[in-house]
Amino acid sequence: MLKKRDHLILLFDFYGALLTDKQRLMFDLYYQYDLSLGEIAQEQNISRQAVYDIIKRSENILEEYENKLQLVNRFQNNKEKLQTALLLIKELAIIENNKTNLFELKEIINDVISEN
Numbered sequence: 001m002l003k004k005r006d007h008l009i010l011l012f013d014f015y016g017a018l019l020t021d022k023q024r025l026m027f028d029l030y031y032q033y034d035l036s037l038g039e040i041a042q043e044q045n046i047s048r049q050a051v052y053d054i055i056k057r058s059e060n061i062l063e064e065y066e067n068k069l070q071l072v073n074r075f076q077n078n079k080e081k082l083q084t085a086l087l088l089i090k091e092l093a094i095i096e097n098n099k100t101n102l103f104e105l106k107e108i109i110n111d112v113i114s115e116n
Contacts, residue, residue: 011062023058
């Protein structure tokens with residue numbers, strides 16, 4: 001499971017374009033550039049509380065998009081399935097003619113393909 005910060009950055013990667021310019025800027029400065037609320041407030045000539053409110057609102061909006069669209073969830077599930085498929089391929093390179101692994105690999109790849 002991802003840490004909250006990493007999860008929010010991933011949500012931003014998927015849905016950030018749907019935020020307003022100001023929300024994107026505040027989120028980016030806080031999470032990507034690791035500036036403090038005070039530093040952002042000073043740079044933008046607004047209050048620290050305003051920065052906090054914009055960032056929290058942005059986080060909530062990103063979570064709402066994910067709850068509705070599930071793009072990040074599907075991405076992570078497909079990534080895990082493909083990692084499993086790669087492990088099976090490595091095992092197949094070691095153990096020839098293993099029909100169980102071949103069938104499982106086929107099912108994983110078909111599952112990823114059918115979700116897209």
